[in-house]
Amino acid sequence: MSRRKKANIQIRVNNSNIDRALRQLKKKIEREGVVRDMKRGVYFEPPTQKRRKRLMRAIKQNLIRISNQMY
Numbered sequence: 001m002s003r004r005k006k007a008n009i010q011i012r013v014n015n016s017n018i019d020r021a022l023r024q025l026k027k028k029i030e031r032e033g034v035v036r037d038m039k040r041g042v043y044f045e046p047p048t049q050k051r052r053k054r055l056m057r058a059i060k061q062n063l064i065r066i067s068n069q070m071y
């Protein structure tokens with residue numbers, strides 16, 4: 001199984017604004033899919049389920065993209 005290497009996530013804290021830095025960190029982690037990858041590693045998932053989840057995610061993203069283009 002090949003795992004792609006995650007880039008180091010860095011957030012600069014300016015003027016000791018920790019709340020803002022935490023929000024930025026959470027957004028970056030969510031975009032990178034770190035939590036999703038951690039949850040995926042907790043239990044074994046058969047290849048058929050992986051394919052099905054990937055397909056369902058793609059369908060959902062396409063529906064969202066189409067609905068955004070309509071407005």
